[in-house]
Amino acid sequence: MDLIVLIGRVLFVLLFLNSAFGHFTKTEGMAGYAESKGVPSPRLATQASGAVQLVGALMVLLGVWADLGALLLVLFLLPTAFVMHAFWKESDPQAKQMGMTQFLKDVSLAGAALMFFGLYAGAGSELGLTVTGPLF
Template sequence: MDVVALIGRILFVVLFLGSGFAHLTQTEAMSGYAASKGVPAAKLATQITGVMMIIGAVMILLGVWSDLGALLLVVFLIPTAVLMHAFWKETDAQAKQMEMIQFQKDLALGGAALLLFALYAKLGDDLGLTITGPLFK
């Protein structure tokens, strides 16, 4: 099961690594989009969330305080769902559907990250091929 847990961690973090690097390498475009959604200090928020995603993903990937890494992703995902994908504000049916999909994706990933947080905090080293145990117990 250790290898299965490692493969799951790898598959889970791919999205966050790619998105985190995009936040840092395409900051102007991404912060412009965030600003259009009403995010305050959009450029700084884009950079901070990029760093949060990369750090959280690397922590989960390597198994270094994976519980903290998962918590960083939760702290990113839930506000992002609400601030960036407010489907209830859309009037166009197609835009509303796209935002609802993104909102639900962020909530689902946030739920998965919260579950990882709880599992690593409870099971620690027993959850497969980690460098350190959990930070929280």
């Protein structure tokens, strides 16, 4: 079971690690998009959200307070879903569909991150293959 959970952690964080990399290497473009969505201080918000993703993903991946790492990812995902992917505000059908897909992806990933939180907060270091036990 430990190996299965480790493989699940690796697969789960790939998206966040890739996204964090983009937040740091394509900051200007992403900040421009954030600005178009009304995000205040879009450059800082882009870098901060990249940092939250990176730290949260690494914590889950390495099993260093993985419960806290999972909560960090939820704290990134839910506001992002509602602010950046507000499909209900779109009038173009294609933009609305794309926004809904991205919104549902973020909400679904938030649900998975909450399950990781519950898994680690409940079972803790019994899962094995982690550096630390849970923080909570």
